[in-house]
Amino acid sequence: MEDRKKAQDVFNDTNFIFSQKTTFEKAFPEIENISVTVNEKGKGPYRDSGTSHYGKTSIGEYINCKNPKCYNGGFNIGDAIRDLVLKKEPESEGTSYCQGYEGSPKGRKRYDDCENYFTYKVKIEYRKEETESDTAEK
Ligand SMILES: [Zn+2]
Structure with a gap:
């Protein structure tokens, strides 16, 4: 079976905010820890379907779709993370279609839209700000 490029692969060939080119640490210095849970459903996720967990080192701009026939599949989780960080909120959840x-393997022929969809939950632990430290806490 030939591999189709997924959203993160296509994305890695271009230039954006965070991919393998920029580490999560650099993109979000204010985040101490992150936990992303993604549940994938649809007609084509096959045996790999179900719930996936991502952390600081495994999360990328996109979560890839697991439908083996799907080209450029996945959804953008980076936007959801940036949105949370902007509002300084600790968690959110949502649904996104692939x-x-x-x-075809290189994406030149298009047969049908991928029908997979994702339900995700993002939890963020922010770094404690190093301000207001006049009172010595030990
Ligand atoms: Zn897909």
Whole structure:
């Protein structure tokens, strides 16, 4: 079976905020810890479907779709994370459809939209700010 490029692979070929080119640490210095849980459903996730967990070192701009026939599959989790960080909120959840489509291995032929969708939950632990430390806490 030939591999289709997934959303993160296609993304890695381009230039954006955080991918393998920029570490999570650099993109979000205010985050101490992050936990992302993703549940994938649809007609084509096959045996790999179900719940996946991602942490600081495994999360990327995109969560890839597991439908083996899907090209450029996945959804953007980076936006959800940036949105949370902007509001300084600790968690959120949402649903997103796969942006990919079922096609030939290199994506030149398009047969059908991928019908997989994702339910995700993001939890963020922020770094404690190093201000207001006049009172010595030990
Ligand atoms: Zn897909």
